[in-house]
Amino acid sequence: MTEETKKEIISAFIMPKGLGKVIHIVAWGILFGIPFFFTGRESETVSIESYMRFVIVPLSFMFVFYINYCILIPKYLFTRRLAEFFIANVVLIAFVMMTVHFLMGLLPEPEHIHHRDPHMKEEPPLRNIIGFFMGNAMLYVLVSGLSVAIRVTGNWYHTESMRRDLEKSRVEAELQNLKSQLNPHFLFNTLNNIYCLIAFSPDRAQGAVHDLSRLLRYVLYDSNQKYVPLEKELDFIRNYVELMRIRLPEHVSLDLQIDEQVKGGRMIAPLLFISLIENAFKHGVSNNQQSFIHIYITCAESLIHCRIENSFFPKNKLDKSGSGIGLVNLEKRLQLIYPSAYSFRYGQEGNMYIADLQIKTSEP
Incomplete structure (x- = not known):
């Protein structure tokens, strides 16, 4: 592949300024609107209480995503402090999951929880907490990984765009210098x-x-x-x-x-x-x-x-x-x-x- 072809491919994939923000808004808008997409004649309407319980999880995803995107990745990952980046994410995810578990406990439980089978044996609280952590930790790890992928890719686009601008300026300056000799x-x-x-x-x-x-x-x-x-x-x-x-x-x-x-x-x-x-x-x-x-x-x-x-x-x-x-x-x-x-x-x-x-x- 020639250098010219590589430049054309890179140019085709560089996002226009402002498009990244639009993509963020649309993606989070879809995530927060999921309960409304599945309501219909045969399904229950979305109540304030049920939506509040639902929205806690997307908010926690957003918190983990942007803490990584804005703070942890530039501070640790871009400076190659990988161990500190890993530890910071473990602490962040643990804190967020405990907060979500605590907030879920404060809100009223859905109606179907109250109609559970009286003969069903209730799990011990400690097992509930461990099960919650084990079942949901992977989701937060994926959110953190998605934040890394998007931020690193965006940083590469930005660096490549700056490199191309500098290359263009260098070529223009060299051409001008050659013309000044030619005249x-x-x-x-x-x-x-x-x-x-x-x-x-x-x-x-x-x-x-x-x-x-x-x-x-x-x-x-x-x-x-x-x-x-x-x-x-x-x-x-x-x-x-x-x-x-x-x-x-x-x-x-x-x-x-x-x-x-x-x-x-x-x-x-x-x-x-x-x-x-x-x-x-x-x-x-x-x-x-x-x-x-x-x-x-x-x-x-x-x-x-x-x-x-x-x-x-x-x-x-x-x-x-x-x-x-x-x-x-x-x-x-x-x-x-x-x-x-x-x-x-x-x-x-x-x-x-x-x-x-x-x-x-x-x-x-």
């Missing part, structure tokens, strides 16, 4: 390209700055959302590639193909492909040799496939532009956002460098 990285590479363009075409550089402002608007504002419409992400890629095309020399072949079959409403995490595209421009272009960059993006049903092939001209070790954090950040983001729902491979194959990313998204 300067993107800006750094793009400004380097515009800087190169200024040297031989100031007018085109001016237009590139305008195009850059539109790209930055997307990076700084739209990409702050967890997911963005796929159409916006593809438009961003087109604009970025066209901006990069301006400064490429003639011996570089740049091909962008987006064969899309995008259903309305499909969403994707922003800026997943830009690191691959930046990497291709950085390592796939030579100033004096034939070079190529081929970018293919297809969107079919729930699968988004981005494949980039480029000539490979590794930079020397002194070149620190971008610091190589793009692909590292991308892998971390994929692990956090699309666990078990992506395939990502990249590396050199002969004189060519290939990056291949496939993401399975949910249906809109």
Whole structure:
């Protein structure tokens, strides 16, 4: 069973806030209402005296249940003082049973007791008390055990819910940290390209700055959302590639193909492909040799496939532009956002460098 499946099962069983109290009220209401469920035309009506005798036992069950639930379990069981928890329950159950026996003696006996057979031999009082304890102690032990089961289960639900909230906060904080690294990285590479363009075409550089402002608007504002419409992400890629095309020399072949079959409403995490595209421009272009960059993006049903092939001209070790954090950040983001729902491979194959990313998204 995968970790994702375990989380889904746990989520399905965590009680909504307040539901536990409703269950307690309904359960005790049914228990206290039992005498009224069995009254009918042929049965006797419930009198005040008979109901008072009946209600003593459910009240004693409730007392044992909540003393365990609210005091003994947190104080002894959760702190692993099992011997003290056992002794406290023995004392509690004995006290409750003696109190019930005493209260039963104070109330008038039911009418059918007065019509007992006069020839029947009456049991000694001590034997009555021992029989009462032996016959009913198990019921109170079961009530105590039920209290333990419910409280321990509720505590596990609460602990699991807190763990999931902390995990969610950690993932969100890590994603935000990765984005804060990605934005300067993107800006750094793009400004380097515009800087190169200024040297031989100031007018085109001016237009590139305008195009850059539109790209930055997307990076700084739209990409702050967890997911963005796929159409916006593809438009961003087109604009970025066209901006990069301006400064490429003639011996570089740049091909962008987006064969899309995008259903309305499909969403994707922003800026997943830009690191691959930046990497291709950085390592796939030579100033004096034939070079190529081929970018293919297809969107079919729930699968988004981005494949980039480029000539490979590794930079020397002194070149620190971008610091190589793009692909590292991308892998971390994929692990956090699309666990078990992506395939990502990249590396050199002969004189060519290939990056291949496939993401399975949910249906809109």
